[in-house]
Amino acid sequence: MKAKKLNISFLKSGSGSLNSRIMLPITWVRDLGFSQEEREVYIYHLGDEIVIRKTPLVFDKKEAAKIAFEEVEQVISIKEYIEYVEIIEIIRAIIESYFFNIEEKQKNNKIISVISVLRDSFIDKKYEFVIDNNKQYFFDKKKYKFKTVEELENYFQEEENKEIKE
Known part of the structure; x- marks a missing residue:
């Protein structure tokens, strides 16, 4: 080098x-x-x-997941949780920004492959998730012990209401 x-x-x-x-x-x-x-x-x-x-990056799901993981960690460090649909939007933006010449019909397959790698690295790291029929959230498992989506949403809604009152 x-x-x-x-x-x-x-x-x-x-x-x-x-x-x-x-x-x-x-x-x-x-x-x-x-x-x-x-x-x-x-x-x-x-x-x-x-x-x-000189040449564009060739799509690699592990590299895309690494980039996505860094961005998702930033969101979690600010909000303390992230919703699954936000992760999908981050991954979509990464695929569109970093990997050129991917056809629209291929993007969804690429997003799914990145999500699988990203989800595995989340579970291996310090994040946990809660899921119901409509929503899924990831959060810091050392800081919080939510068992349901409703618990997580209620907790952060209460925190937001406290901040508004102060």
Whole structure:
């Protein structure tokens, strides 16, 4: 792995908005196969990294689940729970943002495959879920011991009402 410490340039446009630019060493750019004729680049923001690629990421359910897990953990850290439908929306957004050229009819199959990996990693980690006929929630099992969806919803509704009163 090669490493180099660089600075980011910040530029103001004519309208006053801020843009940024990083100048990459030309040898690295050539090593990746870029030229003045072949300039198309795929850039990904993965967790705390920015990845630059000549070719798009190929769909990998484990990689998609890893990205989704990080985003779901952020939601849980703020709200302390997440509903299953929110997880599906996160996964859909990841598939649309990170993996190009996936046809619409394939997206649902990809979402299902990511959910299965994600659900397994949730159960292996520190999260538990409650489910009924209509809803499913994931939450921190060290912090809470909900047995039903109704219990979880009532608890967080009461907490929300306390905050409103204060």
